[in-house]
Amino acid sequence: MLKYSDKQKIVIYIVLTVVTFAVYWQVHQFDFVNIDDPVYVTENGHIQSGVTLNGLRWAFTTTYAEFWHPLTWLSLMFDYELYGLNAGGYHVTNLILHILSTLLLFWLFHRMTGAIWPSAFIAAFFALHPLHVESVAWIAERKDVLSAFFWMLTLCLYVHCVEKPAIKRYLLVLFSFICGLMSKPMLVTLPVIMILLDYWPLKRFDSRRGNLILWQMKEKIPFFVLSAVFSLITFYAHYKMSVKYFHFPLDLRLENALVSFIAYLEKTFWLQDMIFFYPFLNKLPFWQVAGAAIIILFASFVIILKAKSYPYLFVGWLWYAITILPVIGIIQFNSQSMADRYIYLPSIGISIMLAWGLPVLFKSENMRRKILFPAAIALLTIMSFLTWKQSGYWKNSIELLNHALEIRKDVYVVHDCLGLALLSAGKTPAAIDCFNQAINLESNYANAYNNRGTAYSDLNRKDQAIQDYSRAIALKPDYAEAYYNRGTAYFELGEYQKSVHDYAEAIRVKPDYIPAYYNRGVVYSKLGQYQMAINDYSSILRLKPDYAAAYNNRGAIYFNLGHKELACQDVQKACKLGKCKILKIAKEKGLCR
Numbered sequence: 001m002l003k004y005s006d007k008q009k010i011v012i013y014i015v016l017t018v019v020t021f022a023v024y025w026q027v028h029q030f031d032f033v034n035i036d037d038p039v040y041v042t043e044n045g046h047i048q049s050g051v052t053l054n055g056l057r058w059a060f061t062t063t064y065a066e067f068w069h070p071l072t073w074l075s076l077m078f079d080y081e082l083y084g085l086n087a088g089g090y091h092v093t094n095l096i097l098h099i100l101s102t103l104l105l106f107w108l109f110h111r112m113t114g115a116i117w118p119s120a121f122i123a124a125f126f127a128l129h130p131l132h133v134e135s136v137a138w139i140a141e142r143k144d145v146l147s148a149f150f151w152m153l154t155l156c157l158y159v160h161c162v163e164k165p166a167i168k169r170y171l172l173v174l175f176s177f178i179c180g181l182m183s184k185p186m187l188v189t190l191p192v193i194m195i196l197l198d199y200w201p202l203k204r205f206d207s208r209r210g211n212l213i214l215w216q217m218k219e220k221i222p223f224f225v226l227s228a229v230f231s232l233i234t235f236y237a238h239y240k241m242s243v244k245y246f247h248f249p250l251d252l253r254l255e256n257a258l259v260s261f262i263a264y265l266e267k268t269f270w271l272q273d274m275i276f277f278y279p280f281l282n283k284l285p286f287w288q289v290a291g292a293a294i295i296i297l298f299a300s301f302v303i304i305l306k307a308k309s310y311p312y313l314f315v316g317w318l319w320y321a322i323t324i325l326p327v328i329g330i331i332q333f334n335s336q337s338m339a340d341r342y343i344y345l346p347s348i349g350i351s352i353m354l355a356w357g358l359p360v361l362f363k364s365e366n367m368r369r370k371i372l373f374p375a376a377i378a379l380l381t382i383m384s385f386l387t388w389k390q391s392g393y394w395k396n397s398i399e400l401l402n403h404a405l406e407i408r409k410d411v412y413v414v415h416d417c418l419g420l421a422l423l424s425a426g427k428t429p430a431a432i433d434c435f436n437q438a439i440n441l442e443s444n445y446a447n448a449y450n451n452r453g454t455a456y457s458d459l460n461r462k463d464q465a466i467q468d469y470s471r472a473i474a475l476k477p478d479y480a481e482a483y484y485n486r487g488t489a490y491f492e493l494g495e496y497q498k499s500v501h502d503y504a505e506a507i508r509v510k511p512d513y514i515p516a517y518y519n520r521g522v523v524y525s526k527l528g529q530y531q532m533a534i535n536d537y538s539s540i541l542r543l544k545p546d547y548a549a550a551y552n553n554r555g556a557i558y559f560n561l562g563h564k565e566l567a568c569q570d571v572q573k574a575c576k577l578g579k580c581k582i583l584k585i586a587k588e589k590g591l592c593r
Contacts (some may be wrong), residue, residue, distance in 0.1 A: 023387050036140035039064075087139065094137070135339040147345060185326075257328040275404040413445075416447055453485055518538070537550040555568075
């Protein structure tokens with residue numbers, strides 16, 4: 001028979017799973033959103049080729065989207081194999097990963113401490129906190145939930161290895177850590193968290209004699225080396241973008257880091273006004289910066305002073321501070337001051353402090369049971385409702401962006417993204433109004449000019465469109481999409497040489513830009529430069545071997561050039577892939593069997 005404690009654990013696992021599924025289940029009906037999801041799935045030809053050798057090669061060699069995270073790309077490729085472009089499937093995968101991380105987190109702290117209810121509270125806090133909706137409900141944040149799963153798995157394997165040391169177990173910990181780093185480089189802080197857990201609750205420091213630093217370094221050196229390597233890779237992947245487009249001085253970044261550190265704590269307990277984009281402000285009030293610095297220094301001083309008596313406060317505080325450090329904005333990679341998704345792992349440190357710190361305030365076990373247990377249930381119930389409500393805003397782009405504008409109307413990125421969503425819905429005049437508002441708020445925002453150009457082009461106002469594309473390129477010289485869009489506008493005006501030039505620039509900036517190759521191939525065909533067109537279609541097929549239209553068009557050119565055998569091969573491949581525009585004609589003329 002199962003022990004009573006084992007039954008409790010099983011019940012907790014079931015409750016955590018069922019409640020988290022219930023709170024988030026609506027996401028399986030949600031669509032993609034137009035913030036980053038196109039980059040990661042809906043406009044990513046590599047993902048939409050599924051799991052192939054070329055796809056594997058690309059995933060492990062690209063820094064596309066300013067990250068090197070091959071496992072994230074592979075997970076999305078697997079999802080495409082299963083679901084195609086059915087967004088609900090991707091959402092469900094995110095949710096499953098979130099639940100698995102929750103269950104591993106419960107196992108981890110229960111295994112280390114033996115305390116079942118504090119461990120359950122930490123897991124439930126992680127599973128149900130509204131700030132975590134962004135990581136779970138946003139398909140483009142697959143890297144968050146995937147890396148968190150490997151974070152938890154690595155720590156669980158680490159505890160298992162500490163209990164019964166063996167080289168195989170140690171290598172397994174190392175392998176899991178590498179998988180986490182290949183999902184999202186935010187895991188670079190994990191070796192320090194291992195050391196914190198050695199201090200408490202594993203209490204390995206108490207059982208060691210001699211040089212503690214030497215012992216820790218010997219054990220953790222491979223982890224620190226991997227963290228250093230992945231930090232350099234990440235910095236390299238981001239460097240070009242950050243240097244060119246985000247010019248925030250160091251003093252402002254430091255001020256923002258201090259204010260954000262406290263803002264995250266505030267948002268953890270003040271559960272409202274959550275949006276996907278918090279703009280980086282050009283000036284922060286002195287009192288706000290000074291106040292944040294004083295709070296951080298005072299809290300850190302008191303917690304360090306009491307570390308021996310209350311080690312869980314020390315570990316929880318440092319867990320939060322250390323894991324938030326890579327994304328606090330000192331090294332700036334975008335124009336956000338902070339983001340809800342950045343608190344996904346750091347919030348565990350806060351829950352550690354609550355789970356073990358609050359019971360200290362009540363000396364009587366009976367009082368803890370009467371006050372803390374109902375209070376925890378009430379808090380988790382409120383969080384569940386707010387998380388369910390917050391999840392609903394991620395139903396689609398328009399819902400999400402309108403909600404963001406209800407909270408803040410001065411965020412140019414939100415106006416721009418809403419304009420794109422309205423443009424996709426065929427509401428072009430309303431979209432132009434949104435782009436105008438974005439430009440009024442930030443006159444140097446290249447994306448808004450590019451998007452407004454697309455709206456003008458849809459209204460057949462090509463000259464205005466070209467002006468906007470040109471402005472976008474002037475602001476952002478390596479803007480591949482703006483070159484592509486301007487090239488298309490020139491093509492539609494019959495200015496073929498200008499069109500070819502812009503498509504070439506788009507390909508220079510983005511060598512795997514399949515639509516640019518395709519359109520340039522069409523232009524070359526119109527100009528009678530058939531070999532150049534063949535080269536472009538061949539480039540597409542190297543990047544995406546199942547691109548039927550490229551086979552079709554190349555086959556047509558081969559027919560025109562009299563290369564009957566090559567032409568037949570291409571059009572038959574096109575037909576197998578579902579695009580047989582010229583095969584029937586070729587058969588009627590006796591050119592193909």
